Amino acid sequence: QVQLQESGPGLVKPSGTLSLTCAVSGGSISSSNWWSWVRQPPGKGLEWIGEIYHSGSTNYNPSLKSRVTISVDKSKNQFSLKLSSVTAADTAVYYCARDFHSSGRRFDPWGQGTLVTVSS
Amino acid sequence: DIQLTQSPSFLSASVGDRVTITCRASQGISSYLAWYQQKPGKAPKLLIYAASTLQSGVPSRFSGSGSGTEFTLTISSLQPEDFATYYCQQLNSYPPTFGQGTRLEIK
Numbered sequence: 159q160v161q162l163q164e165s166g167p168g169l170v171k172p173s174g175t176l177s178l179t180c181a182v183s184g185g186s187i188s189s190s191n192w193w194s195w196v197r198q199p200p201g202k203g204l205e206w207i208g209e210i211y212h213s214g215s216t217n218y219n220p221s222l223k224s225r226v227t228i229s230v231d232k233s234k235n236q237f238s239l240k241l242s243s244v245t246a247a248d249t250a251v252y253y254c255a256r257d258f259h260s261s262g263r264r265f266d267p268w269g270q271g272t273l274v275t276v277s278s
Numbered sequence: 279d280i281q282l283t284q285s286p287s288f289l290s291a292s293v294g295d296r297v298t299i300t301c302r303a304s305q306g307i308s309s310y311l312a313w314y315q316q317k318p319g320k321a322p323k324l325l326i327y328a329a330s331t332l333q334s335g336v337p338s339r340f341s342g343s344g345s346g347t348e349f350t351l352t353i354s355s356l357q358p359e360d361f362a363t364y365y366c367q368q369l370n371s372y373p374p375t376f377g378q379g380t381r382l383e384i385k
Binding site for chain 2: 203204205206217218219220221253258261262263264265266267268269270271
């Protein structure tokens with residue numbers, strides 16, 4: 159059973175770069191799936207950030223595209239998120255999720271999430 | 279971006295009640311809609327995908343219907359563990375977007 163686990167600093171300074179990693183266990187990141195990042199500001203709704211395929215192909219939310227980079231490390235069975243020039247508005251719980259593109263698209267499973275606070 | 283509007287945003291109900299949540303899309307999305315349940319401090323959990331396909335392991339009291347621009351999530355008989363926030367998500371076009379959420383609370 160595939161499980162995902164996010165990791166990274168919980169505090170990032172304004173104008174800095176947020177960096178998170180999602181470790182995939184119980185399955186290969188090179189399977190026929192995409193892998194997504196989603197965030198949720200405290201008390202608010204869900205926002206899709208972007209996705210990656212094991213080949214390195216990516217799709218990003220246009221609202222964040224200029225600041226986002228998602229990459230994959232097949233040797234470590236993980237993928238990563240970098241968000242640059244962060245502000246307080248980027249404070250959120252960040253989730254990674256497997257993103258099925260076949261037989262009915264859906265996100266499942268999700269990691270437990272990690273809170274990232276942008277503050278000096 | 280495709281906008282998803284859920285109604286109601288807040289719902290108060292009792293154990294055993296039948297409840298329905300509606301999700302309306304700003305343009306047609308065929309059946310590319312998923313429903314998630316989120317409890318406080320937890321990640322969203324997939325309930326329904328392709329508008330009406332029940333995810334494995336999800337109780338049969340949950341059901342989904344609709345296509346095009348209007349979709350519903352129905353819980354046939356509320357159980358104590360069902361009190362949570364529910365989100366719809368469209369996956370027809372980029373970027374995938376979510377509804378604003380429906381908070382279901384105990385009356």
